[in-house]
Amino acid sequence: MTIDGFKHVLPITTRWMDVDVYGHVNNVVYYSYFDTVVNEQLVSAGLLDPQTSPVIGLVVETRCTYFRSLTYPAPVKAAMRVTKLGSSSVRYQIALFQGDDPSAAAQGHFVHVYVERATQRPVPIPEPVRALLQTLVV
Template sequence: MAEPQPTDRAPVRREAFPHHRSITTRWMDNDIYGHVNNVVYYSFFDTAVNAALIEAGGLDIHAGPVIGLVVESQCRYVRPLAFPEPVTAGLRVGRLGNSSVRYEIGLFAGQEDAAAAFGHFVHVYVDRQTRRPVPLPADMRAFLEGLVVSGA
């Protein structure tokens, strides 16, 4: 059975993501309304994806010949997050192409099972110098294949 997508009403569950990362909220993340501002959710998405790639050895942000450019992003907000609440970002790959990846991220408050937010972004991997699409490096592809969720 396919996992719920952003347009579905069913909650997105923690177990739908093979990779997890703890993220600490900060006082400055809260906005005037007392919850984490919407733009910070995208920062959490970036942190989850790029930290996983760096730790897996698939991304050298300073000198690697390949970089990822975001060409699409989306977030569905289900319930607010707020400082000092701990957040866990769940990460999976919804689509793995030749030079592109659709990352799907769930943000979970504390120990909650249902996502407070669910979103995605698409990276197109390009040559650092020419900015032309290139195939994913083998080590990055190997790591990402482990995050592909069937039916996601």
């Protein structure tokens, strides 16, 4: 898998604390990078305020396949695209690339179900969010 075809790319720098005793970025941190690229896109577009938005996306499914270890210190590119856009859910495909390496070190997916914050019940994806997500569909 290469970075071509991804609609949004976020540079992330690995941190000292991301590395485990084996000398590579720990597997749980990959999921943090997934979460970061998705939510950064929503927050930077002004479509999500984590503290006050009445409708929020809850993660209901994630998966990651690892091809190579990410290391510290090194830049990472988190690339994202939407592969399925439903009425209340969205599935993102995400890949992580280290430095200028054209092939992914890891790839996976991340599913949000949109819910009303107060009730935690599914609701349709708000139209402004849907409009942004449509631009990320492949």
